[in-house]
Amino acid sequence: MHATAPAIQSSLVEITAPAYPVEIDLAYAGTHNFTGRRIYASACCALHPDAAACLLKAALAARRAGYTLKIFDAYRPAAAQDVFWALCPDPRYVSDASKGSNHTRGIAVDVTLIDEQGRDLDMGTHFDAMQEQSHHDRDDLPATVQRNRSLLLGIMLQAGFHSIPTEWWHYELQPDSRYPLLDDPMVKVCSP
Template sequence: MKSPSFCLLFFLFFTHTDSHGQLAEQRKYPKRVSSVAAHQKEIQRSSALNMVDPQTLIPGLIYDLRYATEQNFTGKRMYPKGTRSSFLRVAAAKALEKAADSLRQYGLGIKIFDAYRPFRVTLRFWKLIKDERYVANPSKGSGHNRGIAVDLTLYDLKSGAELNMGTGFDNFSDTAHHSFENLPAPIARNRYLLKSIMTQAGFNALETEWWHYALPNPSAYSILDIPFKKLNIKSINH
């Protein structure tokens, strides 16, 4: 039988090793805000950092949150069941409102596939696809983690029909790239309209995804890892 002192040393060694491993894992990734309390402190410094539901600002905006379903590249539900809305920083939401105002003259509205994405989900994505053309490297964080990126398409306000963009959401072929030119004229016009309106509103396009737009200067925004159920606008001080 092993002595009590040996067992204690064995336990302390592996506890230390496990703690060291967890610390090393933490240091691999950037600092992030993971509680509502910490986010409220951010807002006290600058109200522009507040997270809001863009649907509260934009009439006609609708959600089709693919990561709350199995209709995405993972084939799995990545967000909690029943997630029906999302969030953006105030600056991003107001820029999107500007884009929506411009689109309304064409009888078009915005449909959002994804907006805010908790950092923990980015970690899961990276384990599946380690390709920075399509998935954010968690060592840097993403625009979605910062609340300044949105994946979207356009739809007809009268009929509710989506405009044809040539591929669906989460298509990782070069057909989804902005530089892809072998498109029928109506589809090319749809993409051009979306890109023109979004860039005029202050967003930058992602070359490999026609649906992805983000505000510039991501370093001005912290990486968030707050669950949807906790990041509720009713609990955030405006």
């Protein structure tokens, strides 16, 4: 019989500059996302303290390599997860809202890299493009795209995150069973 790890008590940490050398561009605080509408009432970026510590390591590693991490999403309220699942009930890309998401635990972050001029590195697809081209194992992408994805993957893995096979932008802490689902008022969802 395996012993289960004790649940970690949670409180979210707001991710802001200059404490975190990142660019924050929360896609769901605007309309440039797969829903086509604003989901978050404000652009508040937050993570569980464990994920925030790993994010800081990743951000510093990216800076040493001449890049900056750009954050598209972090903690996601359950109400937002409900909206996403209703629009895209495909478990390859969106976690079933009834089961929860690692974003809803505050331990997942969606990121890319930007260069010194503030331009996104070419990753082959947009963030939240729910298609085969977004998968990590694609060998049919241009060499530059493969290098850029590998660079991001290396930075995030070295910092303590894990990837998922279907989204080049998504990184999370494991095991997720140690982290409870949250409903934190720090990030508010817009009314429908």
